[in-house]
Amino acid sequence: MGISTTSTGSVSTFSSSYTRCSGADETTVSPGSLWVGRYGSYSVTFDFDQPVNDFLFVINAGGSGGNENFIFTVDGAPASITELWSCYSSVNGNEVLQGAGAPGNDSGGGGFLISGASAYTQVVVTGNGGFEGGFMSICESSIMPAPPCNAGATAPSLSAATATNSCPTGTVNLNALHTGTTPSGTGLVWSTDNDSSDGLSSTESMPAAIAASGTYYAYYFDNVNNCYSPVSNSVSVTILDCCIAGAAAPLLSLPSLGNACPATTADLTTVTAINSPGGGAVLTWHTATPATNANKIATPNSPSDPTAVGAGTYYAAFYDGSVDCYSGVAGDGTTAITVTITAPCCGAGVEAPGF
Numbered sequence: 198m199g200i201s202t203t204s205t206g207s208v209s210t211f212s213s214s215y216t217r218c219s220g221a222d223e224t225t226v227s228p229g230s231l232w233v234g235r236y237g238s239y240s241v242t243f244d245f246d247q248p249v250n251d252f253l254f255v256i257n258a259g260g261s262g263g264n265e266n267f268i269f270t271v272d273g274a275p276a277s278i279t280e281l282w283s284c285y286s287s288v289n290g291n292e293v294l295q296g297a298g299a300p301g302n303d304s305g306g307g308g309f310l311i312s313g314a315s316a317y318t319q320v321v322v323t324g325n326g327g328f329e330g331g332f333m334s335i336c337e338s339s340i341m342p343a344p345p346c347n348a349g350a351t352a353p354s355l356s357a358a359t360a361t362n363s364c365p366t367g368t369v370n371l372n373a374l375h376t377g378t379t380p381s382g383t384g385l386v387w388s389t390d391n392d393s394s395d396g397l398s399s400t401e402s403m404p405a406a407i408a409a410s411g412t413y414y415a416y417y418f419d420n421v422n423n424c425y426s427p428v429s430n431s432v433s434v435t436i437l438d439c440c441i442a443g444a445a446a447p448l449l450s451l452p453s454l455g456n457a458c459p460a461t462t463a464d465l466t467t468v469t470a471i472n473s474p475g476g477g478a479v480l481t482w483h484t485a486t487p488a489t490n491a492n493k494i495a496t497p498n499s500p501s502d503p504t505a506v507g508a509g510t511y512y513a514a515f516y517d518g519s520v521d522c523y524s525g526v527a528g529d530g531t532t533a534i535t536v537t538i539t540a541p542c543c544g545a546g547v548e549a550p551g552f
Contacts, residue, residue: 260296
């Protein structure tokens with residue numbers, strides 16, 4: 198594997214070996230290690246000719262009389278640092294601090310594993326300097342090429358940049374937009390996150406039934422090597438509210454209705470529909486078709502009362518109050534019923550005289 202190094206600021210080569218700490222924490226750098234931060238701030242860039250991950254970085258003699266800092270980024274993102282052994286050292290996020298607490302003007306040392314969310318080809322180390330710096334070297338035997346990512350370098354191709362549900366279906370199938378070929382050993386995943394460099398914040402568990410409007414992106418994901426393809430173009434999803442009143446007109450329990458003496462009006466609410474769509478849809482009555490709010494016979498005690506109608510033709514429809522819509526197309530899903538009023542009602546009553 199090829200490794201190239203470039204630097205700026207206070208960076209030189211230390212010609213001797215150097216050992217710091219003792220016992221299990223003993224740390225030694227070989228001749229030729231980099232002496233960074235001796236006279237001030239610095240930056241060192243390590244470029245690898247193929248992706249790597251998890252390599253051992255040795256820092257020795259860091260800090261003299263105070264904390265020397267060493268900040269690590271991999272491919273531009275903060276690195277994950279695991280302290281394998283050390284003395285007078287600590288890890289704070291993607292930063293190693295070394296030297297504070299050492300007796301006298303002594304310094305710290307240790308070995309640190311530098312990792313990324315995925316394989317990387319560049320590591321940059323920066324620091325402020327100011328406490329005699331420190332010696333840095335990498336353990337080349339720990340640098341192993343990352344396994345190839347089966348997700349590849351090609352983003353998923355899509356047939357459209359927008360998607361909208363078609364009522365009565367209230368969801369969108371994102372997978373149906375994919376026009377590419379999923380590489381072997383991977384799966385197609387969708388997310389609202391357009392940056393997988395540090396892993397995706399979330400993925401859609403049911404991409405074939407997306408129920409929320411938003412912007413979505415597709416990736417090929419290699420689960421074994423935990424890596425992603427480049428991100429696809431965005432898809433803007435719009436989910437329309439569907440009318441649960443449905444397309445069908447009500448199937449009424451009665452074809453016609455009359456009054457029951459001594460009442461001189463008929464009660465439409467005694468008629469039911471055997472095909473109610475459910476979901477909160479209700480049966481409403483109207484004086485004309487298509488059904489509208491304007492021709493609806495409203496609730497009891499209002500100017501129009503479905504429990505007390507006169508003779509004529511009335512129309513039943515299903516109504517969805519959440520979307521304010523009626524059955525059929527624009528309310529044309531109605532069923533007529535004829536009301537006949539028998540009048541006058543016989544005043545003699547229905548009971549025989551008693552003697």
